[in-house]
Each structure stands twice: as C-alpha cells, then as structure tokens.
Amino acid sequence: MYKTTPRSMLGLIxxxxxxxxxPSSELNWKDFEDHVQYIYQTLLSLGGHNVVVAKDACLIGRxxxxxxxxxxxxxxxxGIRHRVAxxxxxxxxxxxxxxxxxFKAKIDEFSDVIGVIVSASGFQSGxxxxxxxxxxxxxxxxxxxxxxxxxGMRLRHNVIPTELSxxxxxxxxxxxxxxxxxxxxxxxxxxxLLFWSENQAAKYKVRNRVPENWQVRGLESRHLFxxxxxxxxxxxKFVTAPPPNHTLAGDSNMFSNMPRxxxxxxxxxxxxxxxxxxRVMPGLGGK
Numbered sequence: 001m002y003k004t005t006p007r008s009m010l011g012l013i014x015x016x017x018x019x020x021x022x023p024s025s026e027l028n029w030k031d032f033e034d035h036v037q038y039i040y041q042t043l044l045s046l047g048g049h050n051v052v053v054a055k056d057a058c059l060i061g062r063x064x065x066x067x068x069x070x071x072x073x074x075x076x077x078x079g080i081r082h083r084v085a086x087x088x089x090x091x092x093x094x095x096x097x098x099x100x101x102x103f104k105a106k107i108d109e110f111s112d113v114i115g116v117i118v119s120a121s122g123f124q125s126g127x128x129x130x131x132x133x134x135x136x137x138x139x140x141x142x143x144x145x146x147x148x149x150x151x152g153m154r155l156r157h158n159v160i161p162t163e164l165s166x167x168x169x170x171x172x173x174x175x176x177x178x179x180x181x182x183x184x185x186x187x188x189x190x191x192x193l194l195f196w197s198e199n200q201a202a203k204y205k206v207r208n209r210v211p212e213n214w215q216v217r218g219l220e221s222r223h224l225f226x227x228x229x230x231x232x233x234x235x236x237k238f239v240t241a242p243p244p245n246h247t248l249a250g251d252s253n254m255f256s257n258m259p260r261x262x263x264x265x266x267x268x269x270x271x272x273x274x275x276x277x278x279r280v281m282p283g284l285g286g287k
Contacts, residue, residue, distance in 0.1 A: 053071070053072070053073040054069075054071070054072050054073070055070070055071055055072075056068060056069075056070065057069045057071075057072035059072065059085075059109075059110060059113075061106075061109030061110060062109050062110070062111070063109060065109075067106050067109060069085045069086070069087075069106075070086055070087055070088040071085075071086035071088065072084070072085055072086070073086075082114070083110070083112055083113045083114065084113065084114045084115075084116060085106070085107050085110070085113050085114070085115055085116070086115075086116045086117070086118060087103045087106075087115070087116070087117040087118070088118050088120075089117065089118065089119040089120065089121075090120045091119075091120065091121060092121055093121060094119070094121050094122050094123055094124045094127070095117065095119040095121070095122070095123045095124065095127050095138075096124050096126075096127050097124065097126045097127045097130050099117075099127065100117060100123075100127050100130050100131045100134075100136060100138070101130065103115060103117055103136065104134050104136060107136075114135075114137075115134075115135070115136040115137070116136070116137040116139065117131060117136060117137070117138050117139070118139050118140075118141065119138070119139070119140055119141070120140075120141045121140075122140045123138055123140070159179065159223070159226040159230075160174065160179045160217075160223075161174065161217035161218055161219060161220065161223045162217070163215075163217070165217055165218040165219070165220050165223065166218045166220065167195075167196075167197070167198065167218035167219050167220075168218070168219065168220050168221055168224070168267070169196060169267070170194040170195065170196070170218075170219045170224065170240075170267070171194070171195045171196070171197060171198050171200070171201040171216055171217065171218050171219065172192070172193060172194055172195060172201060172216075172217065172219060172227070173193070173201060173204075173205060173210060173214045173215065173216055173217070174214065174215060174217045175213055175214055176213050176214075176215055177213045181227055181230060181231075182210070182214055183231070183234075183236060189235070189236065189237060190231075190234050190235065190236035190237070191236060191237050191238070191239045191255070192227070192231040192236050192237070192238050192239070193239060193240075193241070193255065194219075194238060194239065194240045194241070194258065195240070195241045196240070196241060196242075196243050196244055197244065198216055198218065200241055201216040202216050204241070204253065207253060208253070221267075221268060221270065221271070224263075224267060224268050225268055225271040225274070225275070228260070228263065228264065228268065228271075228275055229275070229279070232260075232278045232279055232280060233279060233280060233281045234280075234281065235280045235281070237257065237260075238257070238258040238259075238260060238263055239255035239256060239257055239258060240255060240256060240258045241254065241255055242254055242256070260278065
C-alpha cells in the first residue's frame with residue numbers, strides 16, 4: 001500500500017526527512033570534511049545549544065604536543081561541557097582496525113573528549129567492533145543525515161511547535177495533519193488568531209467546536225518568526241484575544257488587531273531584519 005503525502009508543510013517536511021543521498025564517488029577530502037562539519041553544526045543548532053564547531057582544529061594533548069582534529073565541536077548542557085573529536089576517513093578502502101587504533105591513541109591524549117570516526121567507504125568488521133569496545137562512534141557516510149533530511153528537520157524544528165513548546169507569550173491552534181496554523185477568513189480578509197495563554201486558546205477551541213485535528217500549541221520565538229512569514233504569505237493580519245488583565249479576558253471570542261510591526265518589535269525582535277519586508281504570495285494582493 002502506498003502512502004499519499006498531502007500537499008502541506010508537514011507533507012514537505014516528511015518528503016525531505018525521507019530523502020537519502022548516495023555519497024558521490026567524486027567527493028574530495030575538503031568536501032567530505034565540510035559535509036561532516038555542516039551536518040554536526042546543523043544538528044547541534046537544532047538542539048538549541050551554543051556550539052563551537054571547527055575544521056582542522058589543533059588541540060594540545062597531555063604530553064604538550066599538538067594534535068590535528070578533522071572536525072571538532074564543543075557545547076555546554078546543564079553546566080557540563082561536551083567536547084567531541086571527529087576523524088574523517090575518505091578513502092576507497094574500508095577503514096581498518098589500525099586506523100581506529102591510531103585515532104584512539106590521539107583522543108586518549110584528552111581526558112574529556114569523545115571520539116567519532118566517519119568513513120566514506122565503511123568499516124571492516126574488526127574495526128567497528130574495536131571502535132565500539134573503546135567507546136568510539138563509528139559511522140559510515142550513509143548513516144549521517146542527508147542535506148534534504150537536515151532541511152526537513154530544521155523546518156520541523158522551527159515551523160511546527162510540539163506539545164512541549166511554551167508560548168513566548170503567544171499560543172494558537174495548529175492542524176496536526178497539515179502543520180497549518182489556525183485562522184479565519186471573511187470579507188475583511190484573513191486573520192491569524194493569537195492567544196495569551198494555553199487555557200485561553202483551549203477555551204476558544206471548545207466554544208467554537210474546532211475539530212480534534214486542531215491542537216493548542218505554544219509559539220516560541222523561532223515558531224513566531226515562521227508564523228509571521230506564513231501569515232504574510234497569505235496576506236493575512238494578526239489579531240489577539242484580550243490580555244489576561246483585561247475585563248474581557250474571559251471572552252475568548254473577542255479579538256483586536258495586533259499591528260505586524262509591534263508584534264515583531266515586541267516579541268520577535270531577534271528576527272527583525274529577516275522580517276523587514278512583507279512577502280505576499282502572487283495573486284493574494286499587495287501590502
């Protein structure tokens with residue numbers, strides 16, 4: 001049975017995430033290292049970590065000597081610094097046990113560095129077993145995500161909030177089947193609805209009998225940025241429910257206009273430059 005992918009943001013993301021790329025036989029050494037660096041930089045930035053990634057880094061070992069690392073990154077989570085050294089093997093032969101042994105000797109010079117070895121041609125069985133026994137991650141080029149998959153992961157991360165997302169400060173409804181945000185359309189145009197709390201959005205959903213495929217989600221800053229772009233494309237306007245201290249705060253069906261520029265200046269300031277121009281899809285009217 002074939003799966004039909006809907007024409008939607010989620011459909012696009014699923015197509016990208018399912019992509020696999022065959023490694024090019026013409027991939028040179030620099031391209032290979034650049035590819036590995038880009039992938040790890042992207043994966044870490046998706047996690048929201050402050051990360052330092054360097055190519056051809058030189059680290060000082062315990063013996064005082066310098067050691068060259070193909071790709072090196074470090075980041076901090078809950079106060080703990082993580083350091084990772086990546087060795088890139090771009091040869092036509094499979095990576096052998098002696099290659100892993102040489103890399104192990106290098107990272108043993110650093111007491112707190114994790115080792116990863118990526119091979120363009122795979123590993124001999126003994127090499128992979130040796131790596132695993134010594135807590136070194138051994139990956140073939142096919143085991144790291146394709147560029148298309150990374151793009152899909154980035155879109156999913158930035159565009160579609162999850163049930164764990166917390167509004168900063170806004171909440172709205174998203175269609176879990178398509179990834180589309182909720183809005184209303186009438187003779188005065190399209191309006192994107194923003195709520196000040198999860199509870200306020202939930203009350204609106206119940207009161208207006210919104211179908212179950214629409215769920216309340218919080219808009220973190222990166223989601224609000226993408227949300228503004230989507231509403232701009234549809235030539236829509238933004239409206240907000242009454243704020244919590246308003247006398248009508250309990251009426252989740254009352255909305256007032258939220259000027260786009262105020263929304264950006266007050267709640268999406270770090271994306272101000274990217275949102276400077278309002279881009280409307282052709283055929284939906286001007287500014």
